[in-house]
Amino acid sequence: RDPAAEAAVAIAESFAPGVVLAKRYRLDELIGRGGMSLVYRATDLELQDTVALKIFTQPTNEDALARFKQEVLLARQLIHRHVVRVYDIGTALGARFLTMELLLGEDMHTKLTQGLSLRDGIDYLTQACAGLEAAHQVGVIHRDIKPENLFVTRENVVKVTDFGIAKATFQKGLTVAGMVVGTPEYMAPEQAHGHMEVTPRADLYSIGVILYFLCTRTLPFRHSELVPLLLMHVNDPPELPRLRNPALHADVEQLVLELLAKDPAARPPSARALGERLIELRLRCVV
Known part of the structure; x- marks a missing residue:
């Protein structure tokens, strides 16, 4: 018997x-x-509004609850066209829940399985960079950027979602030293290392992994086991994108390699700067 399950x-x-x-x-x-949550379309009876309501099905201890409240407080500070809006937090029937803006559309992962073009993909990542810049400006690092957390509305507006493991760079504590958080395939080397300082440039590395996939239709690092995969992010150079896609423009490959640099200082300086590079490349190098 597994009491938690x-x-x-x-x-x-x-x-x-x-x-x-x-x-x-x-x-x-x-x-x-999801593995730890259920999401409902719900009605706010007080405001007569339709919202998304996310219920966390895992029982929580006090530390987890404190972290959850901190994350929601951070997310509420983020009011931006390209970040999903978080409204309220509560507990009911023994579980935590939060309410947020209801989005209609599909996530970028679904778009990729349908054969998303490089041109449209770069447009989506440019919008995601605008949302990330807003987060980074208030001291929030997302830490889990992946296609599933980039939602594309029916109007083709990208919203960054699920700041569930985000951490405020301005607050100390509440994240255990050496704790690895994130999704391994998209995780920056400094996150995979577990004991290094994580900066906003970790999110840019994750954008680089998505861009690599857009250019090559494969991930830069793949392994069936967690630890070898993390070590690949820390130690191994990625295969050059143009070896997999010879038609790719050299300047797009150059940006991908900058984003996947092991040293955060070698990546673009900010999400805003990356967004500007993406706009320029989309106009000049991508058919």
């Missing part, structure tokens, strides 16, 4: 369409499911 199942079973949480949010439809 059983508790998670019990929490998940408590929530069904029609249930009202905190006397305010009526669950209307399950629209997403």
Whole structure:
């Protein structure tokens, strides 16, 4: 018996369409499911507004709750066209939840499986950079940029989502030294290392991994086991993108390699600077 798993199942079973949480949010439809959360379309009965409501199904301890509250407070500071808007936080039926802007569309991962062009992909990453610049300006590093966390609305507006493991650069504590957080395939070397300072340029590395995939249709580093994969990010140079896609413009390859530099100082200086480079490359080098 796994008590934590059983508790998670019990929490998940408590929530069904029609249930009202905190006397305010009526669950209307399950629209997403992850390993640690459920996402519902819900109605805010107080404001008569439709929202997305994310329920965290894993039981929490005090440390996790403190981290969760800190992250929500950070996310609420971010009001930007290219960042998903977070509204409210609460607990109900033994679980934490948060409400946020309801988005209609699909994430960039889905777009990639449908054969997203390099031109459109660069446009999406340029928009993501604008959202990341806003986050970095208030001291928030996302730490888990990947296609699943870049949502493309029906109007083709990109929203950076899920600042769930973000950390304020201006706050100390609440993240254990040596704790590796992020998604291994997209993780910057300094994150994979676990004991190095992580700066906003870690998010730019992750953008570089997505750009590498857009250019080559493969990830720069792949391994079925976690530790060897992390060590590849720390130690191995990526295969040159133009070996996989000879038609790729040399200047696009150059930017990919800069983004995937092991030394953060060798990457572009900011998300804003990267966005400007992407705009220029899209106009000049990408058909």
